[in-house]
Amino acid sequence: NFMLTQPHSVSESPGETVTISCTRSGGSIASNYVQWYQQRPGSVPTTLIYEDHQRPSGVPGRFSGSIDSSSNSASLTISGLQTEDEADYYCQSYDSTNHVVFGGGTKLTVL
Amino acid sequence: EVQLLQSGGGSVQPGGSLRLSCATSGFTFSRFAISWVRQAPGKGLEWVASIGGGLGRTTYYADSVKGRFTISRDNSKNTVDLRMTSLRAEDTALYYCAKFHTDGSFRHFDYWGQGTRVTVSS
Numbered sequence: 001n002f003m004l005t006q007p008h009s010v011s012e013s014p015g016e017t018v019t020i021s022c023t024r025s026g027g028s029i030a031s032n033y034v035q036w037y038q039q040r041p042g043s044v045p046t047t048l049i050y051e052d053h054q055r056p057s058g059v060p061g062r063f064s065g066s067i068d069s070s071s072n073s074a075s076l077t078i079s080g081l082q083t084e085d086e087a088d089y090y091c092q093s094y095d096s097t098n099h100v101v102f103g104g105g106t107k108l109t110v111l
Numbered sequence: 112e113v114q115l116l117q118s119g120g121g122s123v124q125p126g127g128s129l130r131l132s133c134a135t136s137g138f139t140f141s142r143f144a145i146s147w148v149r150q151a152p153g154k155g156l157e158w159v160a161s162i163g164g165g166l167g168r169t170t171y172y173a174d175s176v177k178g179r180f181t182i183s184r185d186n187s188k189n190t191v192d193l194r195m196t197s198l199r200a201e202d203t204a205l206y207y208c209a210k211f212h213t214d215g216s217f218r219h220f221d222y223w224g225q226g227t228r229v230t231v232s233s
Contacts, residue, residue: 035219037156044223045156050212056221090156098171098217100146100158 002026004034004091004103011109016081020106022091023073032093034074036065039105040087048089049076078108086110113137113222115208120227123198127231131193133208133224140189141165142214147182147193149204149229159206161217162191171217176202198231205229 005023012018022034036049047056049065052074067074078085091103119131133145147159160182163169167184181194191208205226212221 033218037220039156044207044226045220046223047212047219047221050219050221088155092156092219094217094219098161098169099173100148100161100217102148102156102158105155 001095001099002093002101004093004101006089006091006103006106008104009107009109011111012081013111014081014083017077017079018081018108020076020078020089020091020108021071021073022075022103023071024093025072027095028069029067029072029074030069032095034065034067035092036063036074036076037090037092038087039090045090081110083110113210115210115222115224117206117208117224117227120206120229122230122232124233125199125231127198128194128196129198129229130195131206131208131227131229133191133193135189135191135210138210139214141186144211144215144217145182145184145191146209146211146217146220147180147191147206148209148220148223149202149206150226151201151204154204157204160193161211163217164214195229198229200231203229203231 003025033051037045039045053065089106116134146161161171162182179197184191208224209220210222
């Protein structure tokens, strides 16, 4: 099995760009797709990115995903930060036995 | 419109049992796998269990619940249940059911239920 490690928290100012990392320990980040979910306080998670970099319809282009095999990590980048982006962000993948793995979550504060 | 409506949950003493239900609509239920995901107070998301589409003969469980929780589906009612036994304090959480995005796949979720709270306390 493997783990996904995210920073506990990040902060940035409105209008700026922030990147949240998700590092896989055990196996290659490219082995299984990575997804990103946003969870605003008191709300249900919603999908921001699936299959490493795909955006569901309705998700603004300010949100983008990528993977980097050299660091064995995935990244979620949010540009043009807005106060409404303040939320918890989770990366997620799955293993060869169809077990789902979540990262620990990153709290984004928009100062 | 895809909907996942949860019911069940509540408070129970350690060692007790509870059943959660997830009633779905708006998609061809039998084709898609469904999961339960939980979130302890102030904590992150934790996958609990998944059941495959079709007859639901493929089930998967997190180590933390294996042997205590059972996931099942009823394709005639478009529902998925999570039967929880031998409950522990650490099972206290908000439980979500979630639908996988692609039929036959266990990759990622596209729709979630509203969540139902389970509290295990003496």
